[in-house]
Amino acid sequence: MSSVNNALTLKQILLGISDSLNEAQNHLRNVKPYDEFGRPNTLYTLPYLDFNLQVEAEFEKETSTETQQSDALSPVSYPYESYPKKGYARAIAFKPVVNTTTDTKETNKVTSTISGRFVAVVPNEGLPQLIINAIPKKTGTHVYTINVEVINAAGEQISDALVEFNYNKQKTDLLNSNATLNHTTSFLNASEIRTDVNGKAAVQVKVDAVDFANGHILILEVNVGNVITKISIQK
Template identity: 35%
Template sequence: MSDGKFIADTLESVIVGMAESLREAQEELASAAPLDGFGRPMPQYHIPHLDFEIGFRLVTETKSGGGMRLIFAPVTSSEKSSEVTSTISGRFVAVPPGEGLPLPVLAAEVTGSGNARTLAVAAANSAGETLVGAEVQVNVDLEASRALSAAAGVAAPKIAGQVSFGEAVLVTGPDGQASTSVTFSAALQRAAIVVLTLETGTETIRLTTGKDIA
């Protein structure tokens, strides 16, 4: 292997390792719960960029018996060596999801009262353009629903299987909107809080509803 190839491979390994560590750190930050136990939004963090500087001392050693090797240590008196000290600096920059293209944006509301509600959703993108034919998945966030219900004093909300949708996957029309029915069963506690999630692409929003929530 040539000296240049060895140096390039070594630096590549160091930089790729830094990039992987940065990605893992951002994933850990992104995994933080979006809501606290009372349904209040929690702070979200992201790493926009990371500046780095790598200093290294590279020694090329020629062995007395022939051959060469690259090391990071002093050489013996029977060996000839040349030494290079260098610094490499740079910046890792976060690339927005979609590589900078407009991202989907959802807006939704639940209307009605009692056990029968209507969920309406509107889809657009961050450039303000209406999204036609976009699929929006609707689900119940059981963990968040149970946590909020418990905080409201409902010990056994019986949420699993007690909330149904007319359609669980909505497709937006020419106006970028779609709607479906939301039905609460008789077994669902009146004071239970139900958290709905709506997802399309990278966008996820949450709504709270329930029998006693107007």
């Protein structure tokens, strides 16, 4: 068994465990807080899950050896008439050397034990969830200013947060499946900027003139870490 197959198999096992763990946690999370009589139900959560896996890897090595054998005990006699050199009543001719190939296979097995733990992690490191408000505003010919405000679920403004802007070509193609686009939409000043003390930032984007004139939908993404919001620009 090759190392690639081992890695894929182990990956499938770990992903299967994590998927089952997520399904179990979602089921526990969806339990009603009260029963039909108004009494509070006991709610559970899965803080962690320990696991032990026994993995057996098998390695095979094939070798091929070639030997030469001469069968001297099996002479072949020719009559006088058929022997190529005349003058001999009978002659003895021996069989030629025979090449023999022998294949051997060596198998080794290695058994390993893999231990680990799946740990539940609070989203956003326990802090209130981030919220990105992004509004495009036309400020010139084929130029839009994207005004962004970053706050959290508690309403606090997040300063010095790194905001990234990207033009999503793949999503744009999906929304305009029957059209051929130029995809020259680009950001003028910067595609990354940090929010000010009020949690705000702004960048300018120049949309493709032909794509915009043809009424195509252009998709932009704004993200802070793993929090993403999408906006669309259309004529």
